[in-house]
Amino acid sequence: xxxxxxxPRHLVMGMTNKKSLKCEQHxxxxxxxxxxxxxxxxxxxxxxxxxxxxxxxxxxxxRFSPECPNSSHLFLHLHTLQxxxxxLYLCASSQEIAGARNTGELFFGEGSRLTVL
Amino acid sequence: GIQxxxxxxxxxxxxxxxxxxxxxxxxxxxxxxxxxQNPWGQLINLFYIPSGTKQNGRLxxxxxxxxxxxxxxxxxxxxxxxxxxFCAVERRDGNKLVFGAGTILRVKS
Numbered sequence: 184x185x186x187x188x189x190x191p192r193h194l195v196m197g198m199t200n201k202k203s204l205k206c207e208q209h210x211x212x213x214x215x216x217x218x219x220x221x222x223x224x225x226x227x228x229x230x231x232x233x234x235x236x237x238x239x240x241x242x243x244x245x246r247f248s249p250e251c252p253n254s255s256h257l258f259l260h261l262h263t264l265q266x267x268x269x270x271l272y273l274c275a276s277s278q279e280i281a282g283a284r285n286t287g288e289l290f291f292g293e294g295s296r297l298t299v300l
Numbered sequence: 301g302i303q304x305x306x307x308x309x310x311x312x313x314x315x316x317x318x319x320x321x322x323x324x325x326x327x328x329x330x331x332x333x334x335x336x337q338n339p340w341g342q343l344i345n346l347f348y349i350p351s352g353t354k355q356n357g358r359l360x361x362x363x364x365x366x367x368x369x370x371x372x373x374x375x376x377x378x379x380x381x382x383x384x385x386f387c388a389v390e391r392r393d394g395n396k397l398v399f400g401a402g403t404i405l406r407v408k409s
Contacts, residue, residue: 292339
């Protein structure tokens with residue numbers, strides 16, 4: 184138990200569906216992240232929210248839409264995905280110091296394994 | 301961008317053996333973290349170690365920032381150590397962790 188919870192753990196969707204991934208952290212952290220892990224590729228950072236503000240959008244297609252309503256919750260809204268978007272989507276959180284450039288120690292959720300048919 | 305290389309890519313150990321995993325990086329960093337991903341996908345942070353040496357039970361890590369590498373030592377390995385070990389680094393002027401491709405470890409009983 185890392186203090187970061189992701190739901191659902193598994194998701195199968197068609198290319199025309201709309202679904203959302205949810206992440207909740209119970210660590211009191213002020214930054215949250217979405218990472219994508221595809222087979223045989225390193226983890227790729229998708230989005231970063233510091234103090235609820237999006238500070239990083241790593242050239243992610245618009246069919247992925249993040250939402251961070253507060254510092255404990257993070258969503259990833261999915262629509263019109265492609266089969267190549269099938270992957271493990273990992274949420275993480277950290278405690279950031281305002282103005283610091285470092286990324287703090289990352290705590291990951293168990294991931295949401297997405298299959299796009 | 302910064303390059304992160306981990307070696308070996310794969311490793312098979314007999315239970316009880318020791319091992320050393322290496323992480324080389326191409327630029328100066330102010331942040332380095334080691335993670336273990338278990339077979340079910342859960343990533344656990346092992347060490348936050350931009351420099352120096354740390355130990356946690358059977359695991360220890362050393363980062364020599366001036367020579368741009370870090371080592372993760374696993375002693376008396378157990379089957380539960382199996383999984384993928386990732387190194388992630390962050391440049392001094394950057395604010396994004398970059399992950400290596402990982403080392404796949406399998407410990408056999």
